Amino acid sequence: MDWNQLFFVLIPYISVTLFIAVTIYRSIFRPFTVSSLSSQLLERKKLYWGSVPFHYGIVLILLTHLLALIFPKALLLWNAVPIRLYLLEISGLALGLWALAGVVLLIYRRISVAYIRKVTTPMDIVVLLLTLVSIITGVLTAVGYRFGSTWFTGVFTPYLWSILTLQPRPELVAPLPWLIQLHVLNNFILLAVFPFSRLVHILTWPLHYLFRPWQIVIWVRERRQLAE
Template identity: 35%
Template sequence: MERGELLLYGVLPYAAIAVFLVGHWWRYRTDQVGWTARSTQILESRMLRVGSLAFHVGALAAIGGHVLGILVPASWTDSVGVNEDAYHVISVIGGLTAGIAVVLGLLVLVYRRTTNHRVRRTTTRMDVAVFAMLAVAIVTGLWVTVLNAVDETHYREHVAPWFRGILTLDPQPERMAEAPLILQIHVTQVWFLYALWPFSRLVHVWSIPVDWFRRSPILYRSRGAAVGRPAGGRRPHAASRR
């Protein structure tokens, strides 16, 4: 095995995980105000609603497929009556569906961000880097799924054991070195994306708005409101805090 393969498949995963964990800790300690999705919904909502829904639903489905295909050994699925042929059909159909949804959602979001001048002005260099890395990861992942539909890539024989070995501190870089090139590109790109994650708006995925339900409503008054009653005799109204 060459030194480059050892670095990519034996060292890079642990370096990316370390940056991912320490970076999130550092970001939360030093930049809680910036810990946000930096939503531009107020600037444009129609395309955002369509693109964001397709992207997030497809991404969640893809993540679920990765968990099933990589973290769950083939012996486990065999034990519950799902043989390799059935698993192959399920993974191809699910992977293609999720991949198409993610690609369409990303295209809508990119089109929105490049054609709407107000949204484009809020785009940072980090946003561009994240979009680019997501695009490469999504395209290569969809490519792998298409190839798997035509000719099985047998990723459960090399990628899955290699990944589980990383989690158990027993990496086997030679397994990934034997994988198809497109799989190697996909996996490597994702590790770099993980390393970039803490320093981008992607941190918002860890924010769950649990306090939203117990917040008090906000009272809105018109500018010309007199003491005790707004102008025009209308009473102040309450709106949910967003």
């Protein structure tokens, strides 16, 4: 097996399997462990300047990655006009730098604040470092290999679909520069780490909060049955 098979077929499949299986297991059988594990109570100032830029930056960037995966044609159409392409690329880069600044501050906070060290697990450090590598390689790719929003649709959209449809085509990623390959590999490792780390909190976005009634009342005994 050559390196491409290992990095872009085997590891992705291991990661995706772990991601799906362990996440489901953990959500159902170990729900207590699923938490964003906030440490704002212990330290708030650095958290504000770290967490807000990091989260908004990374969430928006991940959404555009998802967009390029699902609607590549729409993205190409948008990019057809140069000014729109520049706008997209500049905002993407800005968000990336924003997230980078945030994650660097978060790492600094985790190491320097004594309170935060007390609530830090080894996995927290692993996740922060993987995220840092992911953002740095992403930003460097955006700077060094221009107009990713366009070539992504030609390379990664078919590659990721090939993984998802169980017909892997690692040859699409093989000729890419090592920096971009590192970005891909690192993100697959991040996906494998996901269910074992605090990253599981990503899957808990509470959109139902927008629609649920304000109050929740639960009966131990089902009232209606008793009333009959």
